[in-house]
Amino acid sequence: MPAFKTLPTALLGLTLACPALAESQRLELGQVLIGAEDRSGEDASVEEAQARLEQVPGGTNVVDMRRPLQGRVASNQDVLAYQPGVYAQSAGNEGTKISIRGSGINRAPGAHASGLYTMLDGLPLTGPGGTPYELLEPLWLDHVEVLRGANGFDRGALALGGAVDYVSHTGYNAPLLNVRYVMGSHGYAQRQVSSGQVLGDFDYYLSMTDAHSDSYQDHTTSKSQGVIANFGYRFNPNLETRFYIRHRETDNDLAGRVTKHSIEHDPRAANPAYVTRNDSRDQPGSTFIGNKTTYYIDDDSSIQTGLVYHDYPMDLREGPNRLKVAYTDVSGTFDYKRRDTLWGMESNSTVGLRVTKHLPNDGASELVRIPGGNTARYAPGTHMRNFTYQGSDSVLHVGNDLEIADNLWLTSGLAAIYTRRESAVTYPVGGGKTSLGDWDYAPRLGLRYQVTPDLQLFGNLSRSVEAPHPWSLIYSSNVRFPTGSGAATGTQRDPVKLQNQTATTLELGGRGDSALGEWSLAWYYAQVRHELLSVLPDANATTPYELNASPTVHQGIEASLNSNLWSAKDGGKLSLRQAYTFSDFHYRDDDRFGDNRLPGLPMHYYQGELRYDFPQGFFAAVNTQLVSKTAVDYANSYYADPYATFGATLGYNAPKGDWQTWLDMRNLTDKHYAATVTPGYDDKGLDAARSTPGEGMAMYVGVSWSLL
Structure with a gap:
């Protein structure tokens, strides 16, 4: 039996308020909640989010965006840096x-890859x-909450990796x-204008951004523009509501994957x-429209409902064909606390109840883009095939902290x-x-x-x-249209059947503050069945197959330490932040691969930053990233x-x-790496x-100004 049971051969740029103003406004928010249940966090401060996640008996992270914004923030790689248990690398x-x-x-990377909720x-994305x-x-974010693994239970998360909010x-x-304005190497430019205000019982936030980059690797030019309002x-x-609107457009050139020799030499x-x-x-044009309404029944209970409409069409030109896709999701949430x-x-x-469903749409159409291969006799733009993919996820979860x-709490769910x-x-x-419908369950203790x-x-x-x-x-199928099927010849004909991936995970750890600094440590061991693994069938493939694997093991250690090494009498401070992730993912006695390591991620991943803050407001930092093979x-x-x-x-x-400026220098040794x-x-x-190659030596400068 092969490893795959069926193998057919992605300046604190002050988007934040003045600390004094923000603190006073957040205090007003807290006063509204006195005597009522703490809100779920989406409108809460970073400090409230940290306090809430510390009540989770497992690994969590809170990213205060005031720190990443003191440098270039172009993607999730910048947002999720220095977070234990989180691997994020740009493609x-x-x-x-x-x-x-x-x-x-x-x-x-990118595309619709997930493994995370x-x-x-x-609200569901x-x-x-x-x-x-x-x-x-x-640039639109105040903070990010990460609940690693099954710790995302109370958010209705299904995925092995947990939830990210x-x-x-x-x-x-x-x-x-x-x-805010940022510019730098490889033709990079990023701009933002935003405004937020409280007007009595009404408040708003509005932001417009755009960015352009020629990027480090050839043929990876990207551009984007978007607007958010809530x-x-x-x-x-006892009653409040908030509406959310996001619209963003992007266009990214694709360079494809290359060899190690290419990365080393060019x-x-x-x-x-x-x-x-x-x-x-x-x-x-990807559009997200949502609403969330909260009713505080009394001092000890609340109900929150959410509704989302999400439309995201795509024009994919990766490979010899052109794929036009129209996705539309609608989601509803209900939470009683x-x-x-x-x-x-x-x-x-x-x-809690979460339901997300694809709405009927035009499906996907696939066109021949250029003559070549088995499509050589067809003109570009020839219609090859139409196909649809629909789905829904429904999760009803009940939990209790007793x-x-x-000081000893039992969590069950x-x-x-x-x-x-x-x-x-x-x-x-x-x-x-192919149509699949499965009932399952996930307990938690x-x-x-x-x-x-x-x-x-x-x-x-x-369990997840x-x-x-x-x-x-459809893309994992090896059943294809036979010769004589016109432009569809050689394309997938019959979708395959796949099983849900399940995992049972044991986690032990702790967090605290000591003479060494604020620390966190978690060890986990997960037995995974029917793991959904992707594989490129050959070096020329553009779309990986995703198939169920034989039993696998995921185990690892996640550790962080934020230390105040020295404080000067004049107010200066020397600090060190570190994050280390050990990942051991392998098969369990597979017939083809034995106990081989699962490819795609390094076993050791370390990030560290040593920083000195001067009392006058200047700061200087050096950082490193160490990654194993x-x-x-x-x-x-x-x-x-x-x-x-x-x-x-x-x-x-x-x-x-009210203002800030910075110079962010990356990969100073111009290291060539994947x-x-x-x-x-x-x-x-x-x-x-x-x-895909990592970015070479680069420098970025930014400035931000705020009217407080």
């Missing part, structure tokens, strides 16, 4: 490969088809006016086939899950159809013990369930090399918080085109 433009605990380990302001990255504009600014934490209104202390070179075809990924006293002990209960002894996936080839005649105010220990045993993407049913294929016959990069940042924060790997099956020790 040359906005497409970033993000993996937590091996989630989506082998999926190609992604939210915008607590991830749908049955995955997670498009176009709406993830970093990108929380926007509101009128309560944004300046009246902010202007409007909140408090009808009374890292800026693109895959020649991609240059010839002029491949690109055009998102003509209650605080009680049971047998003299505090009890916090939650009941204080069973002083159970989720009922229904997933539906469907794919059909509607043109030409003779295409097949955890303990959290606050040993002292500065030391917490935790542990949990949980992740369904395949609907589009993988990465297996390139499932046979482990070839590896991408380990690497180390070094950078530095210089900047100035005005004491009043940032991401999209694996093959068995390359037999050959150097196949599987990798």
Whole structure:
């Protein structure tokens, strides 16, 4: 039995308010909630989010965007840097490969790769088809909440990697006016204008951004423009609502994957086939419209409802054909929270429902782009085939936190899950159809013990369930139209059937504050069944197959330490922040690959930054990133090399918080390395085109000004 049970051969740019103003406004928000249940976090401050996530008996992260914005923030790689347990590397433009605990380990960067449940302001962004990255504009964010692995249970997360919530600014934490401009190497330019304000019971946040980059690698030019707005209104202390609108357009040229030899000797070179075809990924306009309404029933209970409409058409020109896609999702959420006293002990209960469904659309049409291969006799633009992919995810989850002894909390929960996936080839005649519907469940049990105010220990045993993407049913098929089928000859005809991926995970760890600094440490061990793994069937393939694997193991260690090394009498401070992730992902006695390591991610991943803040507002920092070798294929016959990069940042924060400037210098040694790997099956020790190069030496300068 092969490893795949069926193998057919992605200046604190002050988008934040003045600290004093923001603090006063957030205090007003807190006063509204006195005597009521804490809100879920989407409109809360960073500090409130940190306090709330510390009540989760497992690994979590809160990214305060005030820190990343003291440098270039172009993609999720910049947002999620220095976060233990989170691997985020850019593929040359906005497409970033993000993996937590091996989630989506082998999926190609960007596109609709997921393995994570992604939210915008607590509302679903991830749908049955995955997670498009176009709406993830970093400059719009106040903070990011990461609940690693099954710790995303209370957010309705299904995926192995857990939940990531990108929380926007509101009128309560944004300046009246902010202007930010960044420019730098490789033709990079980024601009933002934003405004936020509280007007009585009404508040708003509005931001417009655009960016352009020629990028480091040839043929990876990118451009984007977008707008966000959210409007909140408090009808009374017990009822409030907020509307969210996002629209963003992107156009990214694609360079394809290259060999290790190419990266070593000519890292800026693109895959020649991609240059010839002029491949690109055009998102003509992705639109997200949502609402969230909260009703505080009394001091101890609340109900929150959410509704989202998400439309994201794409024009994909990767490979010899042109694929036009029309996705439309609608999502609904319901959360009931209650605080009680049971047998003299505090009890916090939650009941939540999340439903996300693809709406019927025009499906996908595939056209011949250029003559070549088996399509040589067809003119560009010839209609090849039409196909559809539909799906829905429904999750009903019930959870409880019960204080069973002083400072000892028992967390329990159970989720009922229904997933539906469907794919059909509607043109030409003779295409097949696959429809899958599965019920599953996910229990959760955890303990959290606050040993002292500065030391917490935790542990949990949980289960996760992740369904395949609907589009993988058709693209993973090896049943193709036979000769004589016109332009459709050789394309996939009958979608395959795939099983849901499940995992049972044990996690132990702790967090706290000590003489060494603020720290966190988590160890996890997951047994995964039917893992959804991707593979490029050959070096010329553009779309990986995604198929169920034989049993696998995901285990690792996630650690962070933020230390204040020295404080001067004049107010200066020397600090060090560090994040380390150890990842051991491998097969369990596979018939073909034994206990081979799963390719696509490094085993060791370290990031560190040493920084000195001067009392006058100046700061200087040096940083490094150390990454071990990465297996390139499932046979482990070839590896991408380990690497180390070094950078530095210089900047100035005005004491009043109204303006800032900085210089961000990256990869100062101009190291040539592979940032991401999209694996093959068995390359037999050959150097196949599987990798994307990391950015070479670059410098960026930015300035931001705010009217407070």
